[in-house]
Amino acid sequence: MQYILNQEELDALNKRANAAQGYPTKEKLQDFCTMVANSLPVQGGWMDGKVWGCILTEEDEWYCDSCPAQEICPYPNKEWSK
Helix, strand or coil: CCCCCCHHHHHHHHHHHHHHHCCCCHHHHHHHHHHHHHHCECCCCCCCCCECCCCCCCCCCCCCCCCCCCCCCCCCCCCCCC
């Protein structure tokens, strides 16, 4: 027997399964990545030893180039320098 779920039911089921497994919500993951970008010093490159800063909290135009959390950050509008 096969059960067919609509998108809402599938999303609710996935959300409940992720919560049960201890996966962070997208909001919690974003908060964590922002905290890492704002506190962990960059290793290597022109910013070596300095804190990179998150694109979401920087007041000036900023990029995600050397962000230590760039690979797991869920922010969909990342900016890259050219």
